C-alpha cells in the first residue's frame with residue numbers, strides 16, 4: 001500500500017504563527033479613517049476589537065507565539081492530515097503529485113475555527129463577555145459559536161437571510177454550541193430596520209450583516225466584534241495550515257511547485273500559501289501561488305485595487321484591496337463563503353507584487369471537480385473548496401506528463417451543503433457571466449481618497 005496520509009506527530013505541533021506582512025515586497029498600506037483620509041490608528045478600532053488582536057493586525061514581527069490556551073483547543077483536531085490524492089491522480093491520468101491539506105476535520109468542518117478560537121481567547125483575556133458577528137453560508141458563525149463556548153463567552157450571529165432560510169442545519173449547529181442567531185437584515189439593529197423598511201423582501205448580504213454586527217458591538221459595553229476573514233490577524237491565525245503542511249511534506253521529502261487555495265476574503269489561501277513565500281522571496285524555491293475565486297464574484301481578476309469600505313453601511317475603516325465596490329451584491333452562487341466584494345489587503349498586495357497569480361473559475365466546473373473528488377478521494381467537499389480542486393485539476397492536466405507537486409487546501413467538507421449538490425445533479429445550477437455592469441455600477445461609489 002502506498003503512503004496516503006501524512007500525519008504530523010503531536011510533539012511537532014506548530015507553536016507560532018507566521019506573519020507575512022514584513023516580507024511583502026511592496027509593503028502594506030495602512031487602513032484609513034474615512035472621515036479624515038488619515039491612517040486609522042488602533043484607538044479608532046478599540047471599541048470593536050481587543051488590543052491583543054489589534055497588535056497582531058499591525059505587527060511587523062515575523063513570528064508570533066500561539067498562546068497555550070489556544071493550542072489546547074487546537075489540539076482537539078490539529079494537526080490536520082495532509083493526504084496524497086493517489087486516486088484522483090489516477091483518475092486524471094497525470095504524472096503530477098497532488099496533495100491536499102484537509103481542514104474539514106475541525107469541529108465546524110472548515111478552517112475557520114483556527115481564527116475563531118484565537119479571537120475568542122484574546123477577547124476573553126481582555127474581559128469581553130460577548131461577541132457579535134455575521135455569517136454568510138454559516139461556516140464562520142458555527143466556528144465562532146464553538147470557539148466562544150470554549151471560552152465561556154456569549155455569541156450573537158447575524159446570518160444573511162437567504163442562507164438562514166436555505167441552511168437550517170448550520171443554524172442547528174450554532175444553537176447546539178449555544179449562540180443566539182438572527183436572520184439579517186434584522187429588527188435588532190437600526191441599520192437592519194432601515195434596510196427592511198426600504199426592502200422587506202431583501203435576501204440580505206454579507207456587507208449588510210457585517211454592518212449589523214458592527215452596530216451591535218459598537219453600541220454595547222460588554223460586546224466586541226469578530227470577523228472571519230480579510231483582516232491581517234485572521235490571515236495570521238490561518239498560517240497553522242501552511243506551516244503544518246510544510247513539515248508534513250518534508251516528512252516525505254517533497255516540496256510544492258504550486259500552492260493553491262480558494263479565495264473568499266483570502267484567509268484559508270493565505271494560511272496555506274504564505275508560509276512557503278519566504279523560500280521564493282529568498283530565491284531558494286521556484287514555488288508558484290494560485291488564488292482561485294468564482295467568476296461571478298471576481299475581485300482579484302476583475303476588481304480595482306483601491307481603498308474601500310468592508311461593509312455596506314460604511315462603518316469600517318477603509319482598506320486597500322482588490323474590490324468590486326462595497327455595494328456590489330454578487331449573484332447567488334452556491335459557494336456562499338466566496339461571495340464577498342473585497343479581498344484581504346495582504347492577498348491584494350501580494351497579487352499587486354506578482355507573487356500570487358489570481359484565477360477565476362465557473363460554478364459548474366467546480367461542482368464537476370467536487371463530484372470527481374468525492375468519487376475518488378471519498379470526501380464530499382464544500383462548494384468553496386471545489387474551486388481549489390478545480391484549479392488543482394487544471395494544473396495537473398495542463399501537461400499530464402510533466403512531473404510536478406501540487407498542494408491545495410481542502411478548506412472544508414460539504415456535508416451541510418448537500419442541497420447545493422442536489423441542485424447541481426438536477427441541472428438547476430448555472431454559470432453566471434462576469435457581471436460587468438453591476439461591477440461598473442458598484443465601483444462608481446468607491447470612496448475618494450488622496451493616494
Ligand SMILES: *Cc1c(COP(=O)(O)O)cnc(C)c1O
Pocket residue numbers: 110111112139140228229230262263264265266267268269337338382384385411412413
Ligand atoms: C469561509 C470559507 C471559505 C472562504 O473564506 P476565506 O477567508 O477566503 O478562506 C472557503 N472555504 C470554506 C469551507 C469556508 O467556510
